[in-house]
Amino acid sequence: MYGSSIGSLYVNLTSTNGSQTLFSQNDNTGDSWFVTSISIPASNGEIQFIGVRGNSYRGDIAIDDVQFLDGVCSTAIPITTPSPNTLPLNCTFEDTTACFLKDVVGSDDFDWTIRSSSTPTSGTGPTSAAEGTKYAYIETSGKQLGSKAILEGSVSVPVADSPICLTFDYHMYGASTGTLEVSFDDMIYFYESGDKGNQWNKAKLILHKCPGNSDVSKITFIGTRGSSYKGDIAIDNVQLTDGLCEKPFQNGVTKNAG
Structure with missing residues (x-):
């Protein structure tokens, strides 16, 4: 290697x-x-x-x-x-070995890519990270409509129905942007599609562990390609913490990426 x-x-x-x-x-x-x-x-x-x-x-x-x-x-x-990850958890993609989110092997169509500059295709993707120098994105050039890239991580949550705050930055820019989906314990908490402008946006969501599930929960980020290569999707600064979010919301501009 x-x-x-x-x-x-x-x-x-x-x-x-x-x-x-x-x-x-x-x-x-x-x-x-x-x-x-x-x-x-x-x-x-x-x-x-x-x-x-x-x-x-x-x-x-x-x-x-x-x-x-x-x-x-x-x-x-x-x-x-591997031992399940315990809260709080943070993934800025600056050090991939320390990130609790990993590419799924075998059940998706391609992988997320870590990058520290503009994506290769003009008219889509961010020019820099939301914070720090690196971010994760799906490169849609050369992929088929509907192709999926999946990041997932295990989280230890021993108390059923206890609230968890998830925050992350996302960037969806391009004429043919597909979808970004986030699920927890197989329940969809976030779903966005289409062009959201050349800017980083912030999502802040309250997750709940489903009663009856095991102590280990799974969080999943799924990026799906749209109808053409002008549809890169990026995420950055993913954080999971115990308790309710302060003023939770789904969308909000965090930084202009131009």
Whole structure:
């Protein structure tokens, strides 16, 4: 995995019990080959190697010499279930490793891209972040109408129906802008479509954990491509905190992006 714009490599186990990520790597590991061993849980399933493109052509990923052997690997990477994130949570996209939102693998059509300058296409997208230097956006050039990119994160909320405040900045500019949807526990709390002007807008929403669900909830951001490439959608400065929002609202201009 060598290059300045490396994406991600995943090894997943898919069985009747669902899908489990056995290995993931999203760093530039240099111009060298590395040996990895993984102990696979006993099951009737399918092993998938998934390579995800980064934000430019400088990010080739390669594999070789794949072997399946009986028994436990002597130097196996332990398989652990990541702990759910606890409130408060903040994602400014300045450091992607610290962001609680991650690209979904396998169930969407393309990925969100982290950027620190104007998007490549004129007449769409922001020219800079809402705050800081970086933001996440969907690059709609070369994609099909209705193609989706999904970011999601797990959140530990042990108390049912306890309020959570979600705030984020969003930018939807272009003649063919599609939709941005935010759901929590599979309930849609935010849905916007079309051109909202060349500016960052702020959303401030009160979320509620559904009674009867597990202690771990899921928040999802879905960007959907419109009818042409002039429809980039961006988000920035996503925050989740306990309790009610102060003066909640859905829309409000935060910063002119021109």
